[in-house]
Amino acid sequence: MNGDGDEAASAAAHEALVSRLEALLAEGRGCDDPVLLSQLLAALHEARREAKSARLRYRELFNAVPDPVSLIDTDGRIVDLNIAGEKAYGRPREELVGRLVHAINPDLPDDHMAPVLEALARDQTHVVEVYNMRQDGTRFPVEVHSARFVDGAQQFIIAVARDLTRRREAEQNYNALLSAMDKGVLVQDHEGRVLSANAAGMRLLGLDEDRDVTAGLHWQDWLVVDHRGWPIRFGEMPPLRALKTGKFVQSTLLGLYHVQRKQLTWVTATSVPQFRPGEDTPYQVISLFSDVTELKRDSALFLRTQALARIGGWEWDGGRGRLYLTDETLRIIGRSDDPPVNLEDALMHVVPADRGKVEAALESVLRDGGAFDMEIQMRSPDGRSHWARLIGQSEGRAPMTARITGILQDITQRRQIEEALRSQARTDALTGLFNRDGVLTELERRVAEGREGVTVVYIDLDRFKLVNDLLGHAAGDQLLVNAARRLEACVGEQDVLARFGGDEFLVLADTRRDPAAGERLAELITRAFGEGFRYAGEEFTITTSVGLARFPEHGKTVQQLVNNADAAMYAAKHRGRNTWQNFTPELARQQHDRVQVEAQLRRALDNGEFRLVYQPLVDLADGRVRSAEALIRWFNPILGEQPPDHFINHAETTGDIVRIGAWVIQAACRQMAAWIAAGNAPGRIAVNVSYRQFLNEELLQVVGQALAENQLPGERLELEFTERVLIEDAPDTVRTFEGLRQLGVVLTIDDFGEGYSALNYLRRLPIHGLKLSQGFLRGVPGNDSDAAICQAVAGIAQALGLEVVAEGVESSAQREFLLGLGIRTGQGFLFSAALDPDALAAYLRQNGGAPLHG
Structure with a gap:
């Protein structure tokens, strides 16, 4: 036998056997009936099998539930946990069984079981939303349904935890969608009371977005009229009609007149009733509404919206081979007086370059469904070219019903604007x-x-x-x-x-x-x-x-x-x-060399590849040393010795000259201090400064720090700069010069006469001297032009009280010429090339020192 009847008969037979055995035992007699004992043993085995089967059925059913299910005793202790619960909490069943339910929800109050037991005592299910905890400490929202579970004399609570994560995400997405929508959304309860509104709805109703809509919206402040201007009672409005009938109320035109503001707003409203599961009357209604005031003001404007937007409609019925075009579409393609008779005729207005992709898109949509959206160029019968946006969507794929509907929009003006913007950007x-x-x-x-x-x-x-x-x-x-x-x-x-x-x-x-x-x-x-x-x-x-x-x-x-x-x-x-x-390839090589030089130059200072040499500046009359000019030299392990005029130009271009120049100032001051300590020093040390250093706000700080660290007075340092410094940025130049003057630093214009000689700066700025460019000295005394320039520079300097230093003195004739002009200081190979520090010290011992002037 099978089924419930078999189980009942089997259970009755087992009861009869047990009753016979109990009667024998009650009479004090043993049981020596082998048949009875055999039957009792078989019944016992069958009962054990049924108990095992029941346990298996319970376990299978328990684990088949996809949500976490906990069996809890009345003290709130976990008795059992299904597989879904193990996965959800990330903990094995054995770890949780026997522990209080706080193990998976530590936020529960101590008396959390009281409302559960009260609900179960009323034969009700207890439902609560809480946050359960995973093994890693993270929490997730759940809706827990608790019900009574009786096992013999024992009573348990079976709690099913439904994960609400996705629902919460959906709610968040829903709220975000409501906030982003440009349509107003209004939610009302079953009596028409307003519950909430989105941002667009608040704006359309003239309310501040941060205001409570339930407090700010009062229907007595409004007069509502239909499309004819006739007043509508509150109960006749679309939301109340939807609540009354339980059906959609679609696209109703309403006029909302605010009595106090004296403002009329026309809207189209669609109201949708909302039902709870198992109920046949709505519990709330959601209304979507849009502002159509501008369209309503002029019905002619409303009817011509397509024309104003230059959007036309079209439909291609593949089953009948018929093409339908609206008036605006005919106007766009230029066939208002002679509409195309078929699709091929209409496609002739698409330029050949775009016609193939349109035909392919139509064929694809007819065959596979879907939609397309493309921008194409068209040509009118009069030859004029214009741009259009073509959109199509399949309406069905069954034979004789294959249909594509879409729009055609004239976007010529937009494309022209885009092209103008692109042109402007270019x-x-x-x-x-x-x-x-x-x-x-x-x-x-x-x-x-x-x-x-x-x-x-x-x-x-x-x-x-x-x-x-x-x-x-x-x-x-x-x-x-x-x-x-x-x-x-x-x-x-x-x-x-x-x-x-x-x-x-x-x-x-x-x-x-x-x-x-x-x-x-x-x-x-x-x-x-x-x-x-x-x-x-x-x-x-x-x-x-x-x-x-x-x-x-x-x-x-x-x-x-x-x-x-x-x-x-x-x-x-x-x-x-x-x-x-x-x-040329040679330029390519030079370009490669330039890149290589710049790459090595960028690391040269950090690698300690620079050194300074010093050329003495002497009194032209007696040859005694007056000062020395610090000149930089660079030896790179890869490039070898590099000429200063070569790598300095690169440093100017890359901006590395600022760091290098700061190092030169510091190193020159350090060397000057060493010479002074040795008791054999020139009167002043001169350093060339790039115009880029003058543009850098840190020059004053670099000079001041170098003087302070080496305990040098400012007059021991001379900065040489080209005339370019004078015209880079006048206000900053004046401030920098004033700061250097306060430090006591001597300032000299290098290569005077080669650039723009701003005589106004010579008068206004604290400049101490000029260096006559060796380019003018090469031709003297034989070249009259060079001699005249030298005389002019000397005259300017004497008139302004400035010292003049001649660069590149290589012959006695040049020295005599310069002395004749009153120029007393010079430097060049006639006296000495640039020397390392020890060699300059020896030169000083041989040639002594001359007092400084100016």
Whole structure:
């Protein structure tokens, strides 16, 4: 037998056997009936099997529940835990059984079992939301359902914990969605009382977003009318109708008139009733509403919305082979008077370049469903070209019902605006030319196409910075504009001209038909700048240095081409400016050497590769040493000994000169202190200072620290600087000079006469002396021009009370000439080359010291 009947019969038979045995035992008799004993033994085994089967069924059912299930006694102690609970809490069953339920929820109060037992005593299920804890200490939200579980005489609580993590995330996402929506959302209870509203709803109702909607919204302040303007009672409004009928109330046009503000807002509202599980009456209603005031004000405007937005509708019925187009779509394609008869006719207005992708998209959607969204170019019957956005979506894939619906939007104006913005982003605001990004994008496109016959022409305006500094930024800007106009007159129609940055321009010259066109363009540019520029009645000359690099011979990437054209431009500048230069392998080697020098130079100071040598400055009359100039030398293990004029230029370019210059000041002061301690020192130590150091705010600190650490008075240190310092930034220059004057440091202009000699600065700034450039001294006394310049410099210095030092004195004739001008101090090979510290000390012992003047 099987089923419940079999189990009942078996149980009755077992009861009868047990009753017989109990009766025998009650009579004091034993049981010597082998049949009875055999039956009792079989019944015992069967009972054990049934008990084991029951335990297995319990365990299988217990573990089959997907949620964590705990069996708890009335003291709150865990008796059993299913597999889902082990996984959820990350702890084995054996670790939790026998422990209080606080092991998985330490936040429970001590009397947490009281409300559970009270609910179970009323034959109710107890439900509570709490946070349970995993083994790692993290918590997760759960909804615990507790019910009575009776096992014989024992009573337990079976608690099922439903993980609420995803529901909480969904609630958060729902709330975020409500906040982000541009439609108003209003939630009301079953009596129409407002419970909540999203931000858009608060705005549409004229309430502050941070205000409580239940306190701020009073229906008695509003007059509600329908689309005809007739008043609507509260009970007739869409939310109340939805609550009454239990059905959606869709897209109802309402006028909301606020009596106090005297403001009428038109909205379209859709109300959706909400039901609890198992209930047939709504417990709340959610309404979505949008502001349509602008559309309602003018019904004609409402009807013409498609036309104003330039959006038309279309439908293609694949089963019938019919095409439906709205009036606005016909206007967009230019066929209002002659609508297309079929799809092929309509597609003829798509330009050939885009027609294939439209046909492929239509075929794909008809075959596989889905949608497409693309921007295409179209052509009207009159030949005018315009842009459109084409969107289509499948409405069905069954035979004879294959249908695609979509919209066609005229986006010509948007594309024009985008193109204007792109053009603006690629255009230099000052000159109206392409800017750096624009020309690099165009060059990248041409390189990607592998288009040979592109020559990059790199143009730099020589001495532009001098004009900009002298006459001001307004003059500099006007010069750049005028330079751009001259360059425009030089380039061809197929060439691309751009302002690359600062005073640099770039041309992408089209040399496909004529490989020599780039060179001719460069020559034309240099000639075009032969004529001077005028500004504010002044005329000045600006020339160009031009470098050329051809694709692909001189570079296969944008970066290579620009870098190589730049290297060629610098080669032209070093050749004397106002010329042009093609990129060559030799320039590539020089560029490589420059990169290598700059890389080694960056580490040279930290590696201790610099040293100082000292050239004596002597009294031209008797040869006695007056001071010494510190000169830097660099020996690199890889590059060897490097000429100062070579690596200093690199340091100026990279900015490393600031660190190096600070080291020179410190080292020179340290050496001066050592000479003084030895009792054999020149009167002063001179150090060359770069204009970049003057631009750095730390120069004063560096000088002051070097003097203080070596206990030197300021007059023992002389700083030499070029005239460029005087015109970099006048206010900062004055402040820096004033700070150095307070330290007592001697200030001298180096190579005076080679740059812009600002005589006004000589009068205003605390400058002590001038160094006459050796370039003017080479020709004296035989060259009248050089002699005249030397006489002029000496005259200026004497008139202003400044000391003059002559550099590069190499002959007795030069010394006699200088003495004749009243110049008393000089340096050069006639007296001594630069010496190391010990050699200079020996030179001092031989030649003594002369008193310093000025």
